[in-house]
Amino acid sequence: MPSSERSRHTRRPPRKKACNNCTKSKVRCSLERPVCSRCRSTGRTCEYPTSSPPNPQASNRDPAASYLDTDICTTPRLGPVPSMPIALPFSATPSSIWSPRDLPPRNLAQRAQRTEGLDLSEVELVPSANAEDIRDRWLRPYILPPLGHEEIPKVYHPFTLQFISRILSTYPRVMLQNGGIPPIIHHAQVEGTKMPRGLANCYSLVRLWLQAAPGSETMVMDTLEKEMERLYEEPLEHDYEMLAAFQSYLIYTIMVYFSPHNGPSLVNDRMMITLMEMAFRTARNGLFCSAELSHTRPTWESWIVVAAKRRAIFTMYMFSSVYNADRLLPNFVADEMRGVYAPGHKALWEANDRDVWNREYDRYLSQWEDGILEISELWRSAKTGSIETRERIERWSRSIDEFGMMLFSVCAHIHGC
Numbered sequence: 190m191p192s193s194e195r196s197r198h199t200r201r202p203p204r205k206k207a208c209n210n211c212t213k214s215k216v217r218c219s220l221e222r223p224v225c226s227r228c229r230s231t232g233r234t235c236e237y238p239t240s241s242p243p244n245p246q247a248s249n250r251d252p253a254a255s256y257l258d259t260d261i262c263t264t265p266r267l268g269p270v271p272s273m274p275i276a277l278p279f280s281a282t283p284s285s286i287w288s289p290r291d292l293p294p295r296n297l298a299q300r301a302q303r304t305e306g307l308d309l310s311e312v313e314l315v316p317s318a319n320a321e322d323i324r325d326r327w328l329r330p331y332i333l334p335p336l337g338h339e340e341i342p343k344v345y346h347p348f349t350l351q352f353i354s355r356i357l358s359t360y361p362r363v364m365l366q367n368g369g370i371p372p373i374i375h376h377a378q379v380e381g382t383k384m385p386r387g388l389a390n391c392y393s394l395v396r397l398w399l400q401a402a403p404g405s406e407t408m409v410m411d412t413l414e415k416e417m418e419r420l421y422e423e424p425l426e427h428d429y430e431m432l433a434a435f436q437s438y439l440i441y442t443i444m445v446y447f448s449p450h451n452g453p454s455l456v457n458d459r460m461m462i463t464l465m466e467m468a469f470r471t472a473r474n475g476l477f478c479s480a481e482l483s484h485t486r487p488t489w490e491s492w493i494v495v496a497a498k499r500r501a502i503f504t505m506y507m508f509s510s511v512y513n514a515d516r517l518l519p520n521f522v523a524d525e526m527r528g529v530y531a532p533g534h535k536a537l538w539e540a541n542d543r544d545v546w547n548r549e550y551d552r553y554l555s556q557w558e559d560g561i562l563e564i565s566e567l568w569r570s571a572k573t574g575s576i577e578t579r580e581r582i583e584r585w586s587r588s589i590d591e592f593g594m595m596l597f598s599v600c601a602h603i604h605g606c
Contacts, residue, residue, distance in 0.1 A: 209236045213453065216517070227517075233347075306543070307377050309429040312491040314475025315482060322525035323502070324469035326509075342519035343510075349602050350514050353507050354447065356595050360504075361444035364395045372592035373501045374436055375493045375538070378429070385433035390416055391440055398444060406450040414455075417441055421463055428474045429494050435467040436501050443508060461512060468505050471498055476529050481561070486550050489543050496538065499529060503564070503596060527565040535590035556584070567600035574605065582606055 207218030208225050210233055219226040228235035360371040370376055379388060394413055401409045420434045442464055446456040478495050480487035487495075503526075510520045532538070534553055540546035562585045572578045586597055600606070 206238050209238060212238075307490055307493075309377070309383075309490050309494055310427040311488075312428055312494045313479045313488065314428065314491060314495055315477045315479050316475050317472050317477075319525050320469050320473035323472050324465050326465060326523070326525065342521055343603055345510060345514050345520065345603065349599060350511050352602075353511055353599060357443050357504065357508055357511075358447040361395045361399065361440055361448070364392055364440070365399060371440065372590070373439070373497065373504050375497045376541075377493050378433065378497065385430050387420055387430070387433040387437040391437040395440065395444060398450070399448060401450065410450060410455070413441060413445070417460075417463075421467065428471070431467075431471045431474070432494060432498055432501070435471045436497070438464060438467050439501055439505055439508070446508075446512070456512065461509065464505060468502055472502060476502070481530070484554065484558075484560075486547065486554065489546050492537070492546075492550070496533060500532060500592060502526070503532075507596075507599060522568060527563070529564050531562045531564045531567065531585060532589060532593040532596065533561075534588040535593075536588070538590055564596075564600075567597060567604065567606065569604035579606070 206212070207220065208228060210228055211218035211225065216227065221229075222237070224235040360373065363369040363371055370379060374388065378384065379392075394416055397409055398413060417438060420438050423434070425431045425434060442456055442460060446454045449455065476495060476498055478487035478491040480491070481495075506523050506526070513520050534549065536549045537546065537553060540549055559581075562581055566572075566578060566581060582597075586594070589597070597606075
């Protein structure tokens with residue numbers, strides 16, 4: 190038998206290839222057809238590679254629009270980004286990039302006048318003793334708990350993860366609209382003339398990223414990475430500046446996770462660890478107003494800062510749950526947030542002047558003489574389903590905004606109510 194024919198007969202059979210999702214995530218595939226075990230557990234469409242050429246339109250799909258259909262949350266293998274002599278256009282005055290002038294004209298003058306006297310650098314908060322637990326939370330999936338203190342991971346249904354993804358992916362996109370403000374940023378932070386540099390840059394970079402012209406993706410990614418590094422490394426003095434830096438970093442992380450350029454998301458473990466570090470920095474100065482703890486009315490400035498902090502950190506935890514679930518890492522109850530207040534009344538968050546807010550807060554206190562609802566009351570416990578707990582949750586849900594309802598929906602689906 191000729192050697193060529195013999196080699197043809199002795200050639201090893203072709204290796205079975207993993208499905209596309211498992212290949213991107215670099216995990217072992219069970220090779221089951223039509224759906225492998227990993228895709229079945231995550232509720233995704235399982236597709237195996239074919240010999241047909243790739244669809245040139247596939248890279249243009251919006252991953253946020255089909256979370257269960259694509260593997261959008263993988264760590265990319267990026268080549269070296271060319272060094273470009275690009276100066277960040279955000280070192281000048283923030284108002285030259287984005288300013289309250291972008292708000293609808295009929296609301297601008299009225300809103301600016303009502304928030305003119307606000308000084309968010311003057312706040313009275315109570316430092317958090319367990320803020321380090323937020324920073325160290327990222328290590329929990331990798332470290333076994335002490336013997337006798339095993340935690341049972343939270344189980345997310347794939348549709349719950351899809352729900353969270355759908356909502357979070359809108360936060361950067363709403364910033365493209367005139368006057369658009371994500372629910373983790375208070376309107377007073379972007380009105381007037383004292384908008385923090387981090388948020389001013391964030392509005393510009395969100396537009397730059399989501400509206401990038403073909404061929405400019407590398408420049409945009411390089412600019413974004415430099416700004417994220419600046420947010421992390423720049424020393425900040427005031428609490429509201431640290432809050433703005435954390436909010437901006439969180440928006441960037443959500444944006445690149447659900448709307449990647451030229452392939453998989455840029456988000457990786459290192460970026461998540463940095464996000465937790467920035468959450469720690471803003472939490473350690475306080476997640477409560479001093480007046481809140483004595484059940485009295487705080488200053489409007491203090492409440493704005495602390496309410497925005499709590500919303501941003503709650504959002505970070507939900508985003509982390511999606512990230513962990515995609516990597517088949519466990520998610521645990523955020524015990525370090527136990528006792529932190531749930532988002533307050535919609536009227537408080539949307540109040541446009543101090544007098545209105547003062548009246549609404551006095552009414553709020555009178556409605557919660559038995560203590561403001563804590564986020565941990567929405568988790569599973571021995572009191573879940575009790576008459577008292579249900580009455581408090583119903584009282585709270587009657588006045589919350591869309592963000593509070595989204596948070597309630599996620600907690601109710603995981604823990605019951």
